[in-house]
Amino acid sequence: DAGITQSPRHKVTETGTPVTLRCHQTENHRYMYWYRQDPGHGLRLIHYSYGVKDTDKGEVSDGYSVSRSKTEDFLLTLESATSSQTSVYFCAITAGTYSGANVLTFGAGSRLTVL
Amino acid sequence: EDKVVQSPLSLVVHEGDTVTLNCSYEVTNFRSLLWYKQEKKAPTFLFMLTSSGIEKKSGRLSSILDKKELFSILNITATQTGDSAVYLCAPLARETSGSRLTFGEGTQLTVNP
Numbered sequence A: 001d002a003g004i005t006q007s008p009r010h011k012v013t014e015t016g017t018p019v020t021l022r023c024h025q026t027e028n029h030r031y032m033y034w035y036r037q038d039p040g041h042g043l044r045l046i047h048y049s050y051g052v053k054d055t056d057k058g059e060v061s062d063g064y065s066v067s068r069s070k071t072e073d074f075l076l077t078l079e080s081a082t083s084s085q086t087s088v089y090f091c092a093i094t095a096g097t098y099s100g101a102n103v104l105t106f107g108a109g110s111r112l113t114v115l
Numbered sequence B: 001e002d003k004v005v006q007s008p009l010s011l012v013v014h015e016g017d018t019v020t021l022n023c024s025y026e027v028t029n030f031r032s033l034l035w036y037k038q039e040k041k042a043p044t045f046l047f048m049l050t051s052s053g054i055e056k057k058s059g060r061l062s063s064i065l066d067k068k069e070l071f072s073i074l075n076i077t078a079t080q081t082g083d084s085a086v087y088l089c090a091p092l093a094r095e096t097s098g099s100r101l102t103f104g105e106g107t108q109l110t111v112n113p
Helices: none
Strands: A004-007 A010-013 A019-025 A031-038 A042-051 A054-057 A065-070 A073-078 A087-094 A110-114 B003-007 B010-014 B019-026 B030-038 B044-049 B056-058 B061-066 B071-076 B085-095 B098-101 B107-112
Touching: A004 A087, A010 A019, A019 A031, A019 A087, A019 A110, A031 A073, A042 A065, A042 A073, A042 B085, A054 A065, A073 A087, B003 B085, B010 B019, B019 B030, B019 B085, B019 B107, B030 B071, B044 B056, B044 B061, B044 B071, B071 B085
Parallel strands: A010 A110, B010 B107
Antiparallel strands: A004 A019, A019 A073, A031 A042, A031 A087, A042 A054, A065 A073, A087 A110, B003 B019, B019 B071, B030 B044, B030 B085, B056 B061, B061 B071, B085 B098, B085 B107
C-alpha cells in the first residue's frame, strides 16, 4: 500500500456526539483529501489540504471541520454527528503533479454509523 | 458546477463478454481524466488520459478520451469474474490551490461465471 492509514476503520456513535477520523501518511505528500462515499452519490469531496495549516472546503463540507498541524496527519472532525453523516470516509493523498504514476491514492476507508 | 455522468450504472455479463463503460463530463479547467476500479475496499488507479484519441491499454482493459465531445470510454475484453467491481471515472481540473477530482457515481460491473 501507499503508506496511508486511516483510524478508526469502523465506528458506531450516537447522534450529537463528536467524532474525529484520522488519516496518517508516510509518503510526505503535500496534498491530502477527505471524501465520503454514499450509494447514489459516488465519492464526494469534503475538505482538502494543500499544506500544513492550509485547508479548503470541498462540495459537502457543512458539518465537518479539518486540521493539519503536520504533513503526515489530516484530521476530519464531526462536531456533532448526525444520521446523515453515516457513510464510508476515504482519505486520499497525492504529491500534486498528477503525472505518470503520481495520482490520487486512497486509504482503506473508515465506516461511520451514526445512530 | 462540475458534472460527471457514468453509464450504465449497473451491468451484468457472463465471463468472456466484452463491456464498454461510458463517462461524460463537464468540468471547468479540465486537465485529464482518471479511471479507478473499486472492489470491496478503496479505489485503485487504472488509467490517466490527457490527450484525445490516444488509447491507453493495460492487458484486457483499454480507455480512450474525446476532449471535444467531453467523454471517455473504458473497454474490458474477455471479462473475468475478477473484473467484478465498481468503475469510477474522475475528471481532473486545475485550481489555484492545486487540482480537483470530481467523481462520477460509478458503474457496478458484475461478471458471472
